[in-house]
Amino acid sequence: MSHDHALEEDLTLTPKFDANGLVTAVVTDVANGDVLMVAHMNDEALRKTIETGDAWYYSRSRKALWRKGESSGKTQRVAEMRMDCDQDAIWIRVEQIGGAACHTGRRSCFYRAITKGDDGAAKVAFVDAEKVFDPAAVYK
């Protein structure tokens, strides 16, 4: 395996942005450790998140910088940020304002479990899929 020792052991922030200028952001709930969502950050989103303590991302579909919760009010206060060994992923522990991170109205975007069915094929089931808010009422 080829690894970059400097990237791994340095105490400088030198994010390895991909071809689209993005790193992966994994967002967990500081209250219980659950993964709330996976998003992306460009250089500006990362900088604004560090500066303000609110989570900013870059929307690949809308091609725009985006403060989480700017339309829904479900903002995220950053409790801790960490970067990974090769500096292409960021782990953000947040206080999720309004109790729901997912645009579908759920607490977490990960509301479906994958298991192996009796026939050996993948089986999907809702877990923790209750809606905290009504998306139709929140996103006008």
Place this chain on the structure above:
Amino acid sequence: MSHDHALEEDLTLTPKFDANGLVTAVVTDVANGDVLMVAHMNDEALRKTIETGDAWYYSRSRKALWRKGESSGKTQRVAEMRMDCDQDAIWIRVEQIGGAACHTGRRSCFYRAITKGDDGAAKVAFVDAEKVFDPAAVYK
């Protein structure tokens, strides 16, 4: 925002692989909820993980399917798998065999915290960065 209601509400596994045929895998430690690593899965890695209960990934640098721990012995037993709303990310809760997921020898790949320094710029510090194993002894 444009969202795909079927993708979000269906109980079928229809992963939205990216241009390289990959989805993002976020791996957390079932023992304490910490994020251990971020990796990628192609269709075969996902299928083998569901079938075997061991974590398989696709290495972008080596362009190869890879059973986590196949060279280090630090395999991952899957406790739970979940998919996200738009089916381009998978959350995997694992029992980390050997107590370390990172190739640098640490428990987690996220062993550096990012904070805002007194001068307003980003500051990086080691956290939970103790090495559980010596990479030089494990990867020959």
